[in-house]
Amino acid sequence: METVAVQRKFSGKRNRLDKPELLAPAGNLEKLKFAIHYGADAVYIGGQAYGLRSNADNFSFEEMREGVEFAKKYGAKVFVATNIYAHNEDIEGIETYLQNLYNAGISAVIVADPAIIDVALRAVPGLEVHLSTQQSTLNWQAVKFWKDEGLPRVVLGRETSFEEIEEIKAHVDIEIEAFIHGAMCSSYSGRCVLSNHFTDRDSNRGGCCQSCRWKYDLFEDAREEGVWVSEEEMQMQAPAPFNLGENQIPLFEKQDNAFSMGSKDLCMIGHIPELIDVGVDSFKIEGRMKSIHYVATVVNVYRQAIDSYMADPENYVLKPEWVEEMNKAANRPLNTGFFYDTPDHEDHIYEPEEKAVPYDFAGLVMDYDAATGMATIQQRNHFKPGDQIEFFGPGGTFFKQVVGELQDEEGNVLDAARHPLQRVKMKVDQPISYFDMMRKKK
Template structure:
């Protein structure tokens, strides 16, 4: 009798947000296979620190030396003035060996093909690709990878992936948008900040009340709660408890949202999905979910977690935050190990105020490297004892166990 073995899909690429140079390096140090960063003025995160062409060149060399990849986001819905200004940018970008650009606008797509035909192109989730025929259309135009719409179920994603010649990518963690794959006009109407040009004010996450025309001085909560309502505010996506289902869908790349989030966020989220992914592929038949993974993801600033549309539209309560619930932030990010001076001394770049005699957690690049201790001795760069250190300072601290560069310090509350 011939035994037919079910083949395991190829291990997906873990793609993390870059933001600036340090965040980009942090994501790679904590396990990302690739990073995505914003092209100056042409991406959908105007509030994020864009990375210059010189920095992209530097980062590309650094990343390629480590066998990783870098993608540049150029995914605004362009106006005429963008089209005029993007040409010189693309001409310079074409000289840098980046691994792909991410676009959503057909006009920018044509310009990339004209000016930098050697650069692979990925189609942004903003293009709202929801079916296999659309995937095939874009593939025939020369698009290598499709970042699928966030509204698809796992079943739909698997069907598309199994029948597609293009690579596929999906978001598996991070902020969600109440509008269709992010194509929102609410911010433009209310604040003149255009979400589709990268300047969203997140008006959907404000608290709203109801006014009746003849009672202009009276307001009524849309949901009867003293804290108002977040009727338009979506939960954050978190798929850490569903690694096997994601693997079986055959997706090429798993994407973590968060170019406007902190270096600490990139580290925590990337290392947890890295560990879960590696554990699954090491022994799929005996894979066991680790409850510590979700606990760790709770230690970054986030909204209530949910699974988005992966398991279908499960209704209002599964997609929106409850009234009164805003961002959950129980841990403070204190700093990053900038240099290791000896087995028991580290130089730390301070991100938030650090005081002596404080209980802290020191977070490694893997869960088994974490440990807790009290910071008994803090010294400035001149090796003089100090009681507190503020953001931007470099300080020397004694550590109870060996640490490595990019390890992080945090504390509860």
């Protein structure tokens, strides 16, 4: 990932002087707990209706209540994405659903559809309504419109630049939430209909099939050039088995890489001062479908960077270890999205993706005995004596070591920790704490 020093100073001043909120994704209850434990001020989750991640492990009302109680212990909040674009059949029951969210202790809903916004404001006045990024809000007049409608926060479209954010904050006194890390949409945020056409899965009702990440070939119609090619010849040229139509000539050779239109992922760890100084009130991380290791690592790094800047802005320095940590969690190459300029061909992925994540989440620390240096580890991926591992935890806890002797809970020596959620004991080189994580290179 390329990191760039602060490139410009902003003329405006923050409308709020307190620390910006770090908002993390939580695809299930376990991820919620990790996100908050590793430093999130708030998390956003999906319920079992009206959200855009229908394939995630979405929350029941009982799980929401448990999540809210956990969050309260850390002074954190829980938001629910209720951000589909509703069809007529989706509207029935929305008032009851929103009331149940409020009764579960949810602090805010993230909404795109004006009909759902209207119901929420009218029927559940105690529940905050945040405008979803699905509305693609990019200018201050649109932001002012939603403020006048009674919304306290707008989640800007991912296409918003630093200059546009500065102008928005100069004109409208409202909370601004912006994505600062995670996957980018190859379409205008959330407006893609490729999934609908290719698979009959509606992106705006939670069914996106990630068609922008597929591999594609290109063809031309030979009849337009007055050339006839047999279907057998066309199939021989194709880089993979295709159901070719008559006289379609593949433009790729067998050895060519299939075409993809996928965008690189967003990462703003190198630009925390600019994000804070321009007045972004909530730093949003994308990834309700991502792993626990991803959520914990990314939240942990941004937490440290934000706290470091707020403690001493004049002497803030981007630490190389933060960048290294981000790369350990990265799924794709990283860039700065639309913050500085419009992404071009260099900001998209055309070759086969190199899987950047070289680490597995190997174990979770359940207990540590300072007198003996022995830790109890809950296995999350296979590891064995001799493996090189890393421990990390909230606030910058980090060290490497080699796995020594492993024992089960009865003291029997093991040749490996091979069973999911198995508890094993091992000696560690430095003190560690409950909920610290252990990872190893793949």
